[in-house]
Structure formats: structure tokens, C-alpha cells
Amino acid sequence: MTFAELPRMGSGRVSEARRQHFHAQVQEVVVWMRQYVRRLGFAPVARSWLYALESEGKITKGDFTWASKWLADRRKEGLIPFELVGADTTRQLTGHDNFDEEATPREYINRQLRDSLEQAAMYWPSSYWKHQTNYPILWSEKKDVLKLFKPELPDAIRRFAGKGQADVNSRLAVVQECQWAQENDLQPVILYVGDHDPSGIKISDGIAGNLRQIAKVEDWECGLDEMESDGRIVRFGLNADFINNARLLWIDGLETARDEAKGTNDLANPRHPDHGKDYVQSYLLEFGPRKCESNALIANPTAARALIRDELWRWLSYAGHKQWEAENHDASKEAAAAAEGIKRMLAMFDSAGVLYNPGLIQSLAQASLPGLPA
Incomplete structure (x- = not known):
């Protein structure tokens, strides 16, 4: 119970x-x-x-x-x-005591050989973008939203949590990703999901503007202009219809993250310094004094994953996705067969007492590879 x-x-x-x-x-x-x-x-x-x-x-x-x-x-x-x-x-401890746990060199070499052969069997040489036309970049206001979306995201999808207005380094990274996509004959797309409140909508409406100064420094203003005119900067959530259909939580009031000098942190209060700004007034006119944070998606993970799935596959080719999988499965199968042959050879060397005997290995190498220096 x-x-x-x-x-x-x-x-x-x-x-x-x-x-x-x-x-x-x-x-x-x-x-x-x-x-x-x-x-x-x-x-x-x-x-x-x-x-x-x-x-x-x-x-x-x-x-x-x-x-x-x-x-x-x-x-x-x-x-x-x-x-x-x-x-x-951002507040986690960092630093790591990096050492090998094996007690003997033989145990260490065994692990290295085993790990190398296991990696060989997972050979995956074909880029995900080889069979795609668009290059979507996922931009979220909250990290938990990215965790919710993860089961629906191919590993190749670049993503980051902006935590409000993205900092300069994050914006630079996005611009550089877009540049890389264009240089590789892909159409960059920015998919944004954020809070449904005045600030969240202001952030999504201002993505191109926030990237423009960085794009100018990177000499990529034309590329950004093309993205904007082609509709490749997209806010796909949270939107009011989705919030209502998924039965997410609307919170009364429009509290901001910090206390304001005039005694209120609620944008809906006329005493708030930003209350009279256009972005706040247009929001209040359309939605009233209420908001829905993107964290609310945690209450309906099924709807959350449907949201990203539906948007993502507007931009990705499923046929390209399947072709990418098929190419890599074939390559992995071939590499696994080769790795299995190497395992059998190493087992034979080990049984003959050669594998961990440097002198015998050197002798065999010199016998089979003439001209090898002593």
C-alpha cells in the first residue's frame, strides 16, 4: 500500500x-x-x-x-x-586516481587483449550523418528533460542544457556545430524545448539574436540567416496545447528566480521592474498569470518521449537511419569474426608458452620477419 x-x-x-x-x-x-x-x-x-x-x-x-x-x-x-x-x-567533485588494478603484468596484458578484442567486435565505422540531410541540435532549458528524452535520441544527436540564457561558450559550441554540419553538406537545425513562461518564450524567440554576435565573430552570419529564414530554429515545447493535453501542471503566478529590489519577484505584479515589458505583457494577454516549467514533463514521461520523437523524426530520415544500422552491423560482424581468429591464435601461443615469453616472441618474429633488428 x-x-x-x-x-x-x-x-x-x-x-x-x-x-x-x-x-x-x-x-x-x-x-x-x-x-x-x-x-x-x-x-x-x-x-x-x-x-x-x-x-x-x-x-x-x-x-x-x-x-x-x-x-x-x-x-x-x-x-x-x-x-x-x-x-x-556543475557542483560535482572532480579528480581521479588513475591506476591499473591488476597485480601482475600478465593480468594487465590479459585485460588489455580482452578489451581490445571486445572493442574490435564492436567496430562501427559508418557515421550517422552519412545518410541524413538535416543535422538537428537539441537545446533544452533543463537537464532532466534531456534525460527523459534520451531513450528516443540516437547517440549522434548533439544536445545541451542551457539553464536559461546560454553562456558564450555554449553559444559558440552551437554555432560551431552548425558550421560543421554545413561544411559536411547537412542542414543544421536547432530544436528548443523550454519552460512555458515569459522568460522561456523570450529565450526561444531570441535564439537567433543570441547566436548572431558569435556567428559574426565566426564569419557565419549568412548561415544563421538561412537557418532563420528556412524555419530551422524551432521551439517545439513546451506549448500550451501540449501542456493541457498531457495534463501537466500549470503554476499560478510568474515568479522569477531572484528577488527584485522593488519587493516582488512575480512578473504578474505591476510592481515588478519587468512587468511592463512587451514580452511580459504579450504573455499575460495570451496565457494569463500562470506558467509551466519543463520539469513538469517528469510527471508524464510517455508524453515527453512522444513529444521529442514526433519532432525529431520530422528532421531525420528513417530510411537513412536503417541504412546506417545495416552498414555498421555488417562491419561489426566482419570485425567480430577477425577478432575471434586472433583469440584462437593467442590461445595457441599461450598454450605453447610463447605469449608471455619475450625472448621466444623475439625469436619467432626474427625467424618469420627477416631483417628485424635484434
């Missing part, structure tokens, strides 16, 4: 029996979270968990602030395992 709502400890002095009961209730939440992670295939970040909880009826949209603190507190108490909530990769 699953939990009905996030449990509360209660205020004031708490008995040991109540504490144990609370811990047991939290464990029911943990069981549900584990099941959710297995279904998604990844651990959502904290903000995405709020949408998952809301979609399951465990909290309401008015509980987001409280529920966010509840998740953080339970993790700090050790009641919710850390691995169930995705990390912000």
Missing part, C-alpha cells in the same frame, strides 16, 4: 513511538521513489521530484516550497538515500 501524502513529524516534543512511525512512513516514500527511478531510468533532480509528487497527488502546487525543504531535510537525516535525487553536475 503506497503513501497518501508526505508524512509530517508534528511540532513540539515528539515521542519515540511517533518518531519511529514517522521514519516508517518516510520509508514508504523511499520505496515509491525507487520504483519511480526504475521506471524513468534515472534519478530526477529535487525540483523534478516536486512535479512527480504533485502528479501522483501526494502534494499540491501550493506545497512546493514546503515539500522541497522536506526532501532536503530527509536527505540530510539519512532517511532518503542521496542517490535517489539527481545531482547538479
Whole structure:
């Protein structure tokens, strides 16, 4: 039996029996979270968990602030395992002690040979873009959205999370990807998915403008102009019809990420410094004072994956995709057969005591390859 709502400890002095009961209730939440992670295939970040909880009826949209603190507190108490909530990769520890774990050179060489032959059997020489005309680049506002889309994305699809307005390095990378595509007789396409709020729509409407200065430095303004005029810069989500059809969560108000000097961070409030700007007023006129963050897709992964699948295959050739697969499967099969022959040869050398005897290997090489230096 699953939990009905996030449990509360209660205020004031708490008995040991109540504490144990609370811990047991939290464990029911943990069981549900584990099941959710297995279904998604990844651990959502904290903000995405709020949408998952809301979609399951465990909290309401008015509980987001409280529920966010509840998740953080339970993790700090050790009641919710850390691995169930995705990390912000920009804050991860880096550095690695790189060493070989084998105790002897023979064990090390065995692994190297085994790994090399396994890699040979996975030979995959044909580029995905060999049989395509367009080169779609996926641009998302949130990283969890990319994780949701991953099962529908060929590995060759370039993608990144802009986290709002993309920085200079990200914009440069996008321009360079577009340049590479054009140089290789492909039509670059930018597919954007972001929040449905004034800022999110402003970002998608302004993609060409944000890339223009970088394109000018890279001497690629004409290429960007062609993309824009041909309709190859596309916002495919989140859009209002999709939000309603997928029954995603609309949040009342238009709160921004930071507090503003005039005492409000809600764009719908006339006291907000940006309230009177055209992009805010046009949004309010069409959609009213409400928004839907792209994290809300976590509540309906089936609809999320249908969204990217439908858009992506507008630009990709399925026949080209199948031809790419066939070419690589044939090449991989041939390489695997060659690798199997090498395995048998190495096994024969090993049984004869030659494989790990440098002196014998040198003698055999000199005998079979005249002129080899001693």
C-alpha cells in the first residue's frame, strides 16, 4: 500500500513511538521513489521530484516550497538515500586516481587483449550523418528533460542544457556545430524545448539574436540567416496545447528566480521592474498569470518521449537511419569474426608458452620477419 501524502513529524516534543512511525512512513516514500527511478531510468533532480509528487497527488502546487525543504531535510537525516535525487553536475567533485588494478603484468596484458578484442567486435565505422540531410541540435532549458528524452535520441544527436540564457561558450559550441554540419553538406537545425513562461518564450524567440554576435565573430552570419529564414530554429515545447493535453501542471503566478529590489519577484505584479515589458505583457494577454516549467514533463514521461520523437523524426530520415544500422552491423560482424581468429591464435601461443615469453616472441618474429633488428 503506497503513501497518501508526505508524512509530517508534528511540532513540539515528539515521542519515540511517533518518531519511529514517522521514519516508517518516510520509508514508504523511499520505496515509491525507487520504483519511480526504475521506471524513468534515472534519478530526477529535487525540483523534478516536486512535479512527480504533485502528479501522483501526494502534494499540491501550493506545497512546493514546503515539500522541497522536506526532501532536503530527509536527505540530510539519512532517511532518503542521496542517490535517489539527481545531482547538479556543475557542483560535482572532480579528480581521479588513475591506476591499473591488476597485480601482475600478465593480468594487465590479459585485460588489455580482452578489451581490445571486445572493442574490435564492436567496430562501427559508418557515421550517422552519412545518410541524413538535416543535422538537428537539441537545446533544452533543463537537464532532466534531456534525460527523459534520451531513450528516443540516437547517440549522434548533439544536445545541451542551457539553464536559461546560454553562456558564450555554449553559444559558440552551437554555432560551431552548425558550421560543421554545413561544411559536411547537412542542414543544421536547432530544436528548443523550454519552460512555458515569459522568460522561456523570450529565450526561444531570441535564439537567433543570441547566436548572431558569435556567428559574426565566426564569419557565419549568412548561415544563421538561412537557418532563420528556412524555419530551422524551432521551439517545439513546451506549448500550451501540449501542456493541457498531457495534463501537466500549470503554476499560478510568474515568479522569477531572484528577488527584485522593488519587493516582488512575480512578473504578474505591476510592481515588478519587468512587468511592463512587451514580452511580459504579450504573455499575460495570451496565457494569463500562470506558467509551466519543463520539469513538469517528469510527471508524464510517455508524453515527453512522444513529444521529442514526433519532432525529431520530422528532421531525420528513417530510411537513412536503417541504412546506417545495416552498414555498421555488417562491419561489426566482419570485425567480430577477425577478432575471434586472433583469440584462437593467442590461445595457441599461450598454450605453447610463447605469449608471455619475450625472448621466444623475439625469436619467432626474427625467424618469420627477416631483417628485424635484434
